[in-house]
Amino acid sequence: xxxxxxxxxxxxxxxxxxxxxxxxxxxxxxxxxxxxxxxxxxxxxxxxxxxxxxxxxxxxxxxxxxxxxxxxxxxxxxxxxxxxxxxxxxxxxxxxxxxxxxxxxxxxxxxxxxxxxxxxxxxxxxxxxxxxxxxxxxxxxxxxxxxxxxxxxxxxxxxxxxxxxxxxxxxxxxxxxxxxxxxxxxxxxxxxxxxxxxxxxxxxxxxxxxxxxxxxxxxxxxxxxxxxxxxxxxxxxxxxxxxxxxxxxxxxxxxxxxxxxxxxxxxxxxxxxxxxxxxxxxxxxxxxxxxxxxxxxxxxxxxxxxxxxxxxxxxxxxxxxxxxxxxxxxxxxxxxxxxxxxxxxxxxxxxxxxxxxxxxxxxxxxxxxxxxxxxxxxxxxxxxxxxxxxxxxxxxxxxxxxxxxxxxxxxxxxxxxxxxxxxxxxxxxxxxxxxxxxxxxxxxxxxxxxxxxxxxxxxxxxxxxxxxxxxxxxxxxxxxxxxxxxxxxxxxxxxxxxxxxxxxxxxxxxxxxxxxxxxxxxxxxxxxxxxxxxxxxxxxxxxxxxxxxxxxxxxxxxxxxxxxxxxxxxxxxxxxxxxxxxxxxxxxxxxxxxxxxxxxxxxxxxxxxxxxxxxxxxxxxxxxxxxxxxxxxxxxxxxxxxxxxxxxxxxxxxxxxxxxxxxxxxxxxxxxxxxxxxxxxxxxxxxxxxxxxxxxxxxxxxxxxxxxxxxxxxxxxxxxxxxxxxxxxxxxxxxxxxxxxxxxxxxxxxxxxxxxxxxxxxxxxxxxxxxxxxxxxxxxxxxxxxxxxxxxxxxxxxxxxxxxxxxxxxxxxxxxxxxxxxxxxxxxxxxxxxxxxxxxxxxxxxxxxxxxxxxxxxxxxxxxxxxxxxxxxxx
RNA sequence: GGACCCGUAGCUCAGUUGGCUAGAGCGCUUCAUUGACGUUGAAGAGGUCGCAGGUUCAAGUCCUGCCGGGUCCACCA
Numbered sequence: 001x002x003x004x005x006x007x008x009x010x011x012x013x014x015x016x017x018x019x020x021x022x023x024x025x026x027x028x029x030x031x032x033x034x035x036x037x038x039x040x041x042x043x044x045x046x047x048x049x050x051x052x053x054x055x056x057x058x059x060x061x062x063x064x065x066x067x068x069x070x071x072x073x074x075x076x077x078x079x080x081x082x083x084x085x086x087x088x089x090x091x092x093x094x095x096x097x098x099x100x101x102x103x104x105x106x107x108x109x110x111x112x113x114x115x116x117x118x119x120x121x122x123x124x125x126x127x128x129x130x131x132x133x134x135x136x137x138x139x140x141x142x143x144x145x146x147x148x149x150x151x152x153x154x155x156x157x158x159x160x161x162x163x164x165x166x167x168x169x170x171x172x173x174x175x176x177x178x179x180x181x182x183x184x185x186x187x188x189x190x191x192x193x194x195x196x197x198x199x200x201x202x203x204x205x206x207x208x209x210x211x212x213x214x215x216x217x218x219x220x221x222x223x224x225x226x227x228x229x230x231x232x233x234x235x236x237x238x239x240x241x242x243x244x245x246x247x248x249x250x251x252x253x254x255x256x257x258x259x260x261x262x263x264x265x266x267x268x269x270x271x272x273x274x275x276x277x278x279x280x281x282x283x284x285x286x287x288x289x290x291x292x293x294x295x296x297x298x299x300x301x302x303x304x305x306x307x308x309x310x311x312x313x314x315x316x317x318x319x320x321x322x323x324x325x326x327x328x329x330x331x332x333x334x335x336x337x338x339x340x341x342x343x344x345x346x347x348x349x350x351x352x353x354x355x356x357x358x359x360x361x362x363x364x365x366x367x368x369x370x371x372x373x374x375x376x377x378x379x380x381x382x383x384x385x386x387x388x389x390x391x392x393x394x395x396x397x398x399x400x401x402x403x404x405x406x407x408x409x410x411x412x413x414x415x416x417x418x419x420x421x422x423x424x425x426x427x428x429x430x431x432x433x434x435x436x437x438x439x440x441x442x443x444x445x446x447x448x449x450x451x452x453x454x455x456x457x458x459x460x461x462x463x464x465x466x467x468x469x470x471x472x473x474x475x476x477x478x479x480x481x482x483x484x485x486x487x488x489x490x491x492x493x494x495x496x497x498x499x500x501x502x503x504x505x506x507x508x509x510x511x512x513x514x515x516x517x518x519x520x521x522x523x524x525x526x527x528x529x530x531x532x533x534x535x536x537x538x539x540x541x542x543x544x545x546x547x548x549x550x551x552x553x554x555x556x557x558x559x560x561x562x563x564x565x566x567x568x569x570x571x572x573x574x575x576x577x578x579x580x581x582x583x584x585x586x587x588x589x590x591x592x593x594x595x596x597x598x599x600x601x602x603x604x605x606x607x608x609x610x611x612x613x614x615x616x617x618x619x620x621x622x623x624x625x626x627x628x629x630x631x632x633x634x635x636x637x638x639x640x641x642x643x644x645x646x647x648x649x650x651x652x653x654x655x656x657x658x659x660x661x662x663x664x665x666x667x668x669x670x671x672x673x674x675x676x677x678x679x680x681x682x683x684x685x686x687x688x689x690x691x692x693x694x695x696x697x698x699x700x701x702x703x704x705x706x707x708x709x710x711x712x713x714x715x716x717x718x719x720x721x722x723x724x725x726x727x728x729x730x731x732x733x734x735x736x737x738x739x740x741x742x743x744x745x746x747x748x749x750x751x752x753x754x755x756x757x758x759x760x761x762x763x764x765x766x767x768x769x770x771x772x773x774x775x776x777x778x779x780x781x782x783x784x785x786x787x788x789x790x791x792x793x794x795x796x797x798x799x800x801x802x803x804x805x806x807x808x809x810x811x812x813x814x815x816x817x818x819x820x821x822x823x824x825x826x827x828x829x830x831x832x833x834x835x836x837x838x839x840x841x842x843x844x845x846x847x848x849x850x851x852x853x854x855x856x857x858x859x860x861x862x863x864x865x866x867x868x869x870x871x872x873x874x875x
Numbered sequence: 876g877g878a879c880c881c882g883u884a885g886c887u888c889a890g891u892u893g894g895c896u897a898g899a900g901c902g903c904u905u906c907a908u909u910g911a912c913g914u915u916g917a918a919g920a921g922g923u924c925g926c927a928g929g930u931u932c933a934a935g936u937c938c939u940g941c942c943g944g945g946u947c948c949a950c951c952a
Contacts, residue, residue, distance in 0.1 A: 335950090399948065400948075506947095584901075585901085597912075601911045601912075663915095836932085838931090839932060843894060
């Protein structure tokens with residue numbers, strides 16, 4: 001025997017992956033319809049986590065299926081430079097060495113990052129490979145490679161030329177720890193209980209949770225309709241005693257103020273609050289910076305200048321208290337604090353000059369109309385050019401776009417694509433700005449030190465990965481020429497599928513739609529499959545900080561094998577819903593792989609050295625039955641894979657392999673042996689299972705050696721008309737055998753004879769039944785009046801001792817009661833005129849038929865009970 | 876404050892546009908098993924489908940309200 005008794009995944013996986021990769025199976029074939037998708041690029045310095053495993057499992061399953069359908073499939077690998085995250089890691093390493101980026105200088109710092117990335121990039125590549133991902137590594141890309149830099153820069157320049165990218169002075173989210181701006185989407189809000197103060201401010205009472213920002217406040221704002229303050233007019237000035245002494249303040253009336261909240265009056269701090277900024281802009285008010293970029297108070301704070309913002313609150317309150325200006329303190333006030341997603345610092349809004357993408361400017365051509373990128377983003381999903389799975393995310397998507405503001409794309413970190421813009425001091429003040437790769441002519445130009453938001457470059461991923469590096473690196477090529485000169489782009493774009501987590505719908509998916517429609521005039525992908533989060537057994541999020549229940553994919557691969565891990569992740573997988581993963585689940589799938597392995601072992605042992613050609617040649621009843629089941633399974637698996645319902649597809653397949661093939665057909669084959677068909681069923685099963693469990697299926701395929709080619713390159717099974725016929729007879733056998741087993745178990749009759757009313761059909765299959773039930777004999781009963789296969793229990797007359805008969809009778813009585821209930825229920829239903837009139841005809845007919853059948857069964861049951869009662873009385 | 880999702884067996888979940896006696900896997904109990912199988916096979920127990928109304932011949936499924944759990948967005952000085 002060639003196959004060992006147990007499938008040990010780790011003995012085969014690495015070898016198999018190498019065979020696949022060397023064979024060129026991962027690169028698209030020249031023939032066939034194109035099918036493409038990109039791997040959402042993992043962080044180049046990241047470590048593989050179970051989320052990656054889930055992503056790869058889903059995508060690889062789809063990719064292998066499409067490949068087996070004969071398509072020319074491209075799945076593009078790549079890694080992401082993850083600007084802020086990587087920048088932070090390297091800065092931390094520098095700090096440990098007692099230095100920092102400023103001491104090192106920009107160039108040295110970037111060298112440091114590059115070498116750090118290069119080192120860890122290999123790890124993630126290896127780990128993705130270990131998952132069995134059939135990615136085309138010859139086309140691997142990296143978001144920070146030089147070609148990408150060129151593409152990203154060109155897009156920036158193009159957007160600038162079209163007026164979509166502009167330099168503006170606006171309020172942005174400032175992270176004081178990372179020392180950079182972050183986008184709205186990178187800000188989280190955490191609820192916090194804090195003190196809400198009410199202060200006396202001139203003739204007013206104002207409320208605030210942030211006294212430490214109030215130094216420069218010189219406007220009080222109230223709703224114009226608020227009757228309590230109707231004696232004050234807009235623009236009216238007054239004097240107030242405030243933190244650093246007497247100030248002159250002004251009354252502003254604005255509808256943004258909620259009269260219900262607090263006293264209905266507030267002061268504003270435009271420099272450090274988005275809403276205040278808007279009010280100030282509306283009324284053209286002065287704005288003053290209170291807090292510097294390190295989070296310290298500026299000179300405006302007087303003797304408190306230089307104090308850290310976190311420490312300033314008490315000082316300010318004490319000062320006001322000493323002036324008797326504190327009226328009320330509510331210590332139970334709940335509000336949300338803005339926290340930076342990456343740096344975990346409290347976000348301090350600041351007014352800064354930054355680069356923005358204008359989402360409302362109608363300058364983009366789409367389907368013959370000139371529109372804003374916001375409108376196009378809405379339209380492509382609305383028109384169903386792009387389908388989002390599950391559908392309910394459409395609503396979330398639209399809602400996000402409705403609230404979308406101009407996107408701040410400049411970051412003050414060094415690691416990233418440097419902004420291709422140049423500044424020069426203008427005579428008489430101000431700056432002159434030029435946008436372009438090359439330093440402009442003339443003296444005194446300096447390049448913008450800032451870099452672009454990571455998502456600005458990630459947003460180009462669907463098509464930038466399809467542009468060949470040589471074409472992109474040639475400075476003569478414009479963006480349009482790059483697209484035209486790239487055969488991969490022409491063949492594979494738009495991509496067919498984008499598979500990613502719903503948590504980055506906004507970060508990435510929406511922005512890909514934004515950039516791609518603008519630059520290429522095409523949608524980036526046709527279908528978006530949003531998978532859920534991977535959770536622990538108890539439903540908690542898997543995170544580094546709470547490792548309880550967390551699953552390390554690499555450990556699991558070693559312990560149970562890649563296939564087992566992948567199957568556990570695909571099991572129950574449906575778009576948009578979270579999946580729980582834990583060891584028992586993986587172990588169960590390991591057992592499934594082993595089951596498959598042993599099916600193959602059995603078949604192989606049966607064949608010995610015989611050369612068998614797999615053929616769908618059916619001879620016996622059971623043969624037709626298994627062929628039919630195989631056809632139904634193939635149909636079901638294919639249909640669900642087409643719908644991206646991987647969980648369902650696999651469930652159908654697993655039920656077939658375990659329940660039909662192993663438990664029934666293999667058992668039957670021990671009596672009625674049809675080698676060609678047995679081989680055929682195994683051959684087809686391996687094809688069906690390959691997208692889900694590539695390693696074990698390929699290993700078996702190779703060991704059996706029935707065919708020259710690799711399984712990965714083989715064709716997906718096709719269902720032929722007629723494959724589904726002739727199953728009724730075997731279904732009967734299955735039913736009878738099940739029933740026989742059932743009664744036998746119930747009565748614990750190990751050696752009793754089982755008398756059958758039997759027909760010629762039963763007689764013909766007698767050996768089979770004897771074998772399958774393990775019973776010693778089936779005796780034909782001569783008094784048989786013909787066979788009623790449909791009424792299950794009645795098939796068996798059992799000669800048993802009285803107490804066994806009694807328990808059997810109880811069983812019969814239970815059945816009879818159930819049957820009675822059903823009969824009366826059905827009768828009632830049919831007696832209902834509204835039902836017979838209004839329900840669909842087929843349904844009524846069905847019900848009538850069911851009633852008739854049930855009545856026959858009931859009659860039989862009653863007779864049977866009667867005869868048993870008689871029998872018991874006799875003994 | 877706005878939106879979305881979920882609540883079905885001890886656990887994890889299926890249940891299509893309302894329609895046959897509400898299902899699966901795991902776990903548990905019992906029986907069998909040296910013959911492809913880290914076991915596996917057969918069977919059993921276990922459910923007022925969160926609660927209360929409504930629509931309908933018919934509701935786990937549709938509608939309304941409530942309770943409980945979760946997620947996203949906005950944001951209040």
